[in-house]
Amino acid sequence: MSACTVWELILAVAAIVATVFAYRYKSLANRMKTRARIYIKYVPSGELTGEERVIFEDLKETVARLLSSIWTGQVPPFILPVLTFFPEEPAMFGPGEYVPDPTEGIVDVKDLPAPQLGFYSRNHQQTSCPRCGQLASRHTSDQRTLHDLGDLSTGRPVDLLVTYSSHYCSTCRKHFNIDLSDLAPPGSHYTHRVIDLAVRVVVEDSVPYRPASWHLWRDHRVFVPFGTIQNWVEAGGKKGARAHGRRVSGVGA
Numbered sequence: 001m002s003a004c005t006v007w008e009l010i011l012a013v014a015a016i017v018a019t020v021f022a023y024r025y026k027s028l029a030n031r032m033k034t035r036a037r038i039y040i041k042y043v044p045s046g047e048l049t050g051e052e053r054v055i056f057e058d059l060k061e062t063v064a065r066l067l068s069s070i071w072t073g074q075v076p077p078f079i080l081p082v083l084t085f086f087p088e089e090p091a092m093f094g095p096g097e098y099v100p101d102p103t104e105g106i107v108d109v110k111d112l113p114a115p116q117l118g119f120y121s122r123n124h125q126q127t128s129c130p131r132c133g134q135l136a137s138r139h140t141s142d143q144r145t146l147h148d149l150g151d152l153s154t155g156r157p158v159d160l161l162v163t164y165s166s167h168y169c170s171t172c173r174k175h176f177n178i179d180l181s182d183l184a185p186p187g188s189h190y191t192h193r194v195i196d197l198a199v200r201v202v203v204e205d206s207v208p209y210r211p212a213s214w215h216l217w218r219d220h221r222v223f224v225p226f227g228t229i230q231n232w233v234e235a236g237g238k239k240g241a242r243a244h245g246r247r248v249s250g251v252g253a
């Protein structure tokens, strides 16, 4: 036999051996199914069930046989990369694994993640007087914090720091603040977006106030005490569906 034929033979044997081992690992992994990953990560060998133990021992035996055959020189060592087939298989893992919200169980509001600040300015030199409609000059400016919908990518709430101007109408001889009613109701600490969403969760989905409060935090990262949500819903019921008369969506009456 020439050296070339010997190498061809060795390669052919190696390919067959590799295929056999790949098939064996694949079938083992299939038997272990999705729990394969859980074993590797979490389950100590002492806690395996009977059937799982059989599969586990089988696997250990296969690996031991493979290693000893390499040791004794019966199998050319270059089939070793075949082993990489196995770790791939249990990694097949569909979505749907339950992962609790990282803030679950926090009882003190102060322990929640700190808010990110968003800046908004409505600080004009002049604006029209709400009584007489004449232009009124700014005499000072101030700031107001509005809790907005949070940032889901960072898991942190968002506070809108609104700078607004205060004006004096020389005709009416009255002070007034620039109109912010499109952002939030007068005196409110929350934006319309938050209030609308909270009321929708309660009215449309019939979620009680406490779970609605948790829902707003968990899924929208805005903390609203449940009593505040209750106030909004009850105020809306008295004043009618749209107290502030804005309409964003075109659905419904």
Ligand SMILES: [Zn+2]
Pocket (backbone or CB within 6 Å): 129, 130, 131, 132, 133, 134, 169, 170, 171, 172, 173
């Ligand atoms: Zn005026």
